[in-house]
Amino acid sequence: MTEKKAITETGWNFDNSYARLPKSVFTRQDPTPVRSPKLIILNDPLATSLGLNVEALQSNDGVAVLAGNQIPEGALPLAQAYAGHQFGHFTLLGDGRALLLGEQITPPGERFDIQLKGSGRTPYSRRGDGRAALGPMLREYIISEAMHALGIATTRSLAVVTSGETVIRETGQPGAILTRVAASHLRVGTFQYVSNWGTAQDLQALADYTLQRHFPEVDADENRYLFLLQEVIKRQAGLIAKWQLVGFIHGVMNTDNMALSGETIDYGPCAFMDAYDPATVFSSIDMHGRYAYGNQPPIAAWNLARFAETLLPLLHEGEEQAVELAEDAISDFTELYHRNWLAGMRGKLGIFNEEQEDESLIEGLLNMMQKYSADYTNTFRALTFDKPEDTVLFGATEFAQWHELWQARLARQQEPKASSHQLMRVSNPALIPRNHRVEDALEAAVKQGDYSVMERLLDVLSSPYEHSPEQADYSTLPALSTSPYRTFCGT
Known part of the structure; x- marks a missing residue:
C-alpha cells in the first residue's frame, strides 16, 4: 500500500x-x-x-x-x-x-x-x-x-x-x-483581533462566515449581525448553565476561550467541584478568584459584552443606535442563563412544573450544602435515590425541614414520584471526573507509562447517568488534605 x-x-x-x-x-x-x-x-x-x-x-x-x-x-x-x-x-x-x-x-x-x-x-x-x-x-x-x-x-x-x-x-x-x-x-477573541487590527471589510467577512457556518437560519430581512449576537448569547447562556449544574469550573474564562459555536473549549486548569462553594477556584494562576465557580455567569456576560463591542460597526450605521442594540441584547443574557439554570435545577430535584417558591427551595438546599461542605454531585445523587442519610446534611434540623418542604412540593405536581425520580436520574450524574481520580490516571500514564487507569476511568465516565454499581467506587471523595487542589494551564 x-x-x-x-x-x-x-x-x-x-x-x-x-x-x-x-x-x-x-x-x-x-x-x-x-x-x-x-x-x-x-x-x-x-x-x-x-x-x-x-x-x-x-x-x-x-x-x-x-x-x-x-x-x-x-x-x-x-x-x-x-x-x-x-x-x-x-x-x-x-x-x-x-x-x-x-x-x-x-x-x-x-x-x-x-x-x-x-x-x-x-x-x-x-x-x-x-x-x-x-x-x-x-x-x-x-x-x-x-x-x-x-x-x-x-x-x-x-x-x-x-x-x-x-x-x-x-x-x-x-x-x-x-x-x-x-x-x-471561532472565538470572541477572533472578533477582537479583527476589530482592533483588521479592516471593516475583514470584520464583515468574518461575521458573514460565522453566520454561514453556525447560524445559517438567519432571515434575510432581519439585522443579521444583531441575530449573530443574540444567537451567540443564547448558546452561551445554555452552556454556562450546564457548567453550573454539574459543578464544572473552567478556570480560564478569557475571551479567547469563549467559542462562538457554544462549545466548551480549552481544558487547561479546569476541574469539577467537590464540596459546594461558589468561591471555589482550582486554577493556580487565578489568584483573585476572577473565574471562581460562582463568577462564571457574570464573567460570561462580560465576555459577551466584549463580543458585542466588536460588532458595533455592523449593528447600525449610527453609533448610538448600535450601542443601544448591543446593550439590549447583552441585557438578555442574565435572564436567559437564569431560566436555563432554574429549569436544570428543577430537573435535579424532580420538579416538572413551575412554582414561584421553587427558587427559594433550591437556594435553601444550596445554602445548606455550602454551610456543611456537602459534596455537590453526591448530595443530588443521594436525593435521587431517596437516601438522605448518605449526605452530611442528614441529622440537621434545617435539612429535615427542607426535606419536608421538598416532598410537599413534589406531591403538588401531577406526575407520580417514580417519574420525579426518573427525571432526577437523567439530571444528576452518578459521577464526575473526580480531581483525584484524574490525577491518579495522569500520574500512572505519565510516570509509569500505565494507561490502564485512564482507560478504566474513561469507561465509567462514558455513561455518567447509568448509575451502575461499577461507578460507585469512582464517586468516593478524596482523602482530606491540608492544601487545596490546584490545576495548571499546561502551557
Whole structure:
C-alpha cells in the first residue's frame, strides 16, 4: 500500500473554508515533525462518526498525520490569529502551539475543525516552544470526553500521540500532540483581533462566515449581525448553565476561550467541584478568584459584552443606535442563563412544573450544602435515590425541614414520584471526573507509562447517568488534605 493511498483510505475529506477568509486572520504554517510518534489513545467512536477508518488511523501513516509528520491530501494547515482579555487585560494572541489542519466533511455533510495541539512553533508562539506535555493533553482528552458524555457542548478529543521528545516546563516531561475536533475555533477573541487590527471589510467577512457556518437560519430581512449576537448569547447562556449544574469550573474564562459555536473549549486548569462553594477556584494562576465557580455567569456576560463591542460597526450605521442594540441584547443574557439554570435545577430535584417558591427551595438546599461542605454531585445523587442519610446534611434540623418542604412540593405536581425520580436520574450524574481520580490516571500514564487507569476511568465516565454499581467506587471523595487542589494551564 502506498503512503498516499494509506492516507486516502483513512477517510480524510478536507475542506478549508477558514483559509478563504482574509489573510489577516491566519498564517499558513506546516506542523514541525516529531522524532518518533506513538499513538497513546484513539477515540474510536468519534473517529467513526467523522467518517474515518479506525484501523487506518492506527497505521504508521495514520499516526504520522496525528503527529503532524505528514499532511493528508486536501489539508491546508494554518495558525489562527486572535486576541483576548486574559484575566481582564487585553492582549494580542493566536495559535501559539496549535494548527488547524482543515475541516473534515463527514459522510452526512457536517463540518468539523481538525486541529493539532502541540504541533510546534507558529508566528504567534511568542516565547513558547509550540509543544505540549503529555499530562495536559491527556487531561483535555479525559475532561472533554466526560463533558460530552454529560451532555454538555464541547470540543472533542480524537487522539493523543507522544512525540518521542522531551518538553521543558518546570521539569522535563514527555511531549505529546492532541488532535482536537470542534464545530469551529471561532472565538470572541477572533472578533477582537479583527476589530482592533483588521479592516471593516475583514470584520464583515468574518461575521458573514460565522453566520454561514453556525447560524445559517438567519432571515434575510432581519439585522443579521444583531441575530449573530443574540444567537451567540443564547448558546452561551445554555452552556454556562450546564457548567453550573454539574459543578464544572473552567478556570480560564478569557475571551479567547469563549467559542462562538457554544462549545466548551480549552481544558487547561479546569476541574469539577467537590464540596459546594461558589468561591471555589482550582486554577493556580487565578489568584483573585476572577473565574471562581460562582463568577462564571457574570464573567460570561462580560465576555459577551466584549463580543458585542466588536460588532458595533455592523449593528447600525449610527453609533448610538448600535450601542443601544448591543446593550439590549447583552441585557438578555442574565435572564436567559437564569431560566436555563432554574429549569436544570428543577430537573435535579424532580420538579416538572413551575412554582414561584421553587427558587427559594433550591437556594435553601444550596445554602445548606455550602454551610456543611456537602459534596455537590453526591448530595443530588443521594436525593435521587431517596437516601438522605448518605449526605452530611442528614441529622440537621434545617435539612429535615427542607426535606419536608421538598416532598410537599413534589406531591403538588401531577406526575407520580417514580417519574420525579426518573427525571432526577437523567439530571444528576452518578459521577464526575473526580480531581483525584484524574490525577491518579495522569500520574500512572505519565510516570509509569500505565494507561490502564485512564482507560478504566474513561469507561465509567462514558455513561455518567447509568448509575451502575461499577461507578460507585469512582464517586468516593478524596482523602482530606491540608492544601487545596490546584490545576495548571499546561502551557
